[in-house]
Amino acid sequence: MTDIKYEIQTNEFVKSLLESIGDGIFVLDPQGTIIAWNPAMEKITGYLAGEIKYKSCQFLHFSQCFDKKCPTTIQDCGILKRGRVEPTECFLKHKNGHNVSVTKNARVIRNKDDEVIGIVAAVTDLTELKNARLKMEEATRRLGELNHLGGIIAKSQIMQNVFSFIKASAACDATILIQGESGTGKELVAGAIHSIGERRDKPMVTINCSALPESLLESELFGHVKGAFTGASQDRVGRFEQADGGTVFLDEIGEITPYIQVKLLRVIQQKEIERVGESRRRKIDIRVITALNKDLKSMVDAGTFREDLYYRLKVFPIYLPPLRERKEDIPLLVHHFIKTNNTKSDVNVKGISKTALKAFMDYAWPGNIRELANAIDHAFVLCSDREIYLSDLPFEIRTPSAMAVSGVNNPWLEPEHTRPQHQKLTKEVLLHHLHESNWNKAEVGRRVGLSRASIWKYMKKWDVPLQP
Structure with missing residues (x-):
């Protein structure tokens, strides 16, 4: 029978190979005695090669081996009968007494006559991974x-x-x-x-x-x-x-x-x-x-x-x-900044109208999230209702395309107020909305899709009194 211990000790290639492998490697003879112990194994266990002479792997107290704890003898182990131990995640006992998380696997070594001449086991330290x-x-x-x-x-x-x-x-x-x-x-x-x-x-x-x-x-x-x-x-x-x-x-x-x-x-x-x-x-x-x-x-x-x-x-x-590449986040951001501004001010805004949100979704946002936050701040200055409307937004965001009612389905939106879209403003229409809104120019602007400043200009043009 081939003497595996002699082969390992005299074959320089095998010795160099064992020393260079990063995983822990140890070799047992057919009786279960350790005959080779590489440097990586010393690092993982704390035991030097000289300290494991004539020992079996039992002293490492592997927590699992063939679905059970480490057996007493090599004959009880099952490796000789099964020929291999599949990679198993378990613990071994370090020299200092603490457990080390490892993956262990093993194979029997046979000669050309199919006789078992030894067992090689590999141990991978999982500590850093864990x-x-x-x-x-x-x-x-x-x-x-x-x-x-x-x-x-x-x-x-x-x-x-x-x-x-x-x-x-x-x-x-x-x-x-x-x-x-x-x-x-x-x-x-x-x-x-x-x-x-x-x-x-x-x-x-x-x-x-x-x-x-x-x-x-x-x-x-x-x-x-x-x-x-x-x-x-x-x-x-x-x-x-x-x-x-x-x-x-x-x-x-x-x-x-x-x-x-x-x-x-x-x-x-x-x-x-x-x-x-x-x-x-x-x-x-x-x-x-x-x-x-x-x-x-x-x-x-x-x-x-x-x-x-x-x-x-x-x-x-x-x-x-940039924000233009993640527009699905805009409704979420709008809700967040409305909530933040409600906390900072006495205004209690519940949401944003569909037309205003459509304007937000259509805008390119060159200033990104910072610009969006500023737009909500701007809207809170003008907003006098429970909802942010198109007329409350900065001028550059209020584009003509934003006047169309959006089909965006968003939980933060409240139903759009019923009001004429693209309605031609006449003195009669202006007076009607002024009476209905108790002369609130910002509210009239929301209803007809114009800014409050524009409402003031029309009132001056048609000699409409500023107060009822």
């Missing part, structure tokens, strides 16, 4: 809470993909690059990433890189020592140091100069900073999230942004779509 899974589950739970609180409002598939990226970022500490047009909510996404990540209990510091010139931005980011420049009357801690242990969000990262780009590259690569006017290097532990409303790759191609820094920043890129 931890990552737990982090993802925790991130999902926290993101759900964040959405419930109104942090990010969306139901479209394209935004669900963004949510997936946000959740995935919680399981790592990679540098994040958020790209999207102005007003798409890049700072909101950065806040969500920080709020569900491992650093959530530490500070998040936000810096708008376009708001400060290079000299002030350098001091703002890195701090300075007394006397570093005119006006530096005392030492000052920079924003990177303030965020130690937490997150730094650099908005409009494309605006930083080549000099600041070099310094930022050192922060990311070496995790250290130097205050302005000081040669001492200070270690910091931060996660960097950046954002901009341009295509950073095109800036690299144009030579205005360092390529090495670009690749450091885009380890985990997230693209935020």
Whole structure:
């Protein structure tokens, strides 16, 4: 019979193979005694190869083997009879006493005469995978809470993909690059990433890189020592140091100069900073999230942004779509901002008319979500009823095509008030609506599809009194 122990000990190729495999591998002779134990097995179990001499795998106390706990002898194991153990998720007992989550499988080894000469077993450590899974589950739970609180409002598939990226970022500490047009909510996404990540209990510091010139931005980011420049009357801690242990969000990262780009590259690569006017290097532990409303790759191609820094920043890129590419989210966003404004003001608006919502759906939203929020704010200034009408919206949104009654079916809508659409306004019609609305010019405007200012002009033109 072939001596498998001798083969393993003398065959250099087999020895190198066992040492290089990332999974734990151990080999038993036909009597169940361990005769080979690779370095990965030492790492997983805590036992060195010299410590397992003449032992069986029983000392590892695998929690499951052929649907039962580890047996007393190799004959009771079942491996000799069945010839294999299919991959099984279980626990083994570490040298220090704690359980290690692993996947285990095994095969018998036979010679050319079909005699069993040994057993090879493979063990995969699932600890990191389990931890990552737990982090993802925790991130999902926290993101759900964040959405419930109104942090990010969306139901479209394209935004669900963004949510997936946000959740995935919680399981790592990679540098994040958020790209999207102005007003798409890049700072909101950065806040969500920080709020569900491992650093959530530490500070998040936000810096708008376009708001400060290079000299002030350098001091703002890195701090300075007394006397570093005119006006530096005392030492000052920079924003990177303030965020130690937490997150730094650099908005409009494309605006930083080549000099600041070099310094930022050192922060990311070496995790250290130097205050302005000081040669001492200070270690910091931060996660960097950046954002901009341009295509950073095109800036690299144009030579205005360092390529090495670009690749450091885009380890985990997230693209935020403009609102015009996710219009199914508009009714949800409108409801959210109406609810927010009701909380802040004495007005109690219940919904939005179909014509007004149709105008929202038809509009291109160059200013994205920020513009939509401002449009609702504008409507609340003019709105004097329980519903937002077309005439309450900003001029650029009130397009002629929005006058047609929309068929949008939305739970936040109340029934459209019955009123003439495209009705020709005459003095008689104007007086009729003024009497019905108790001389409320905004209400008359809603009924005939005109602004309140237009109603005033017609009243002046036809010498209609401003009060009854």
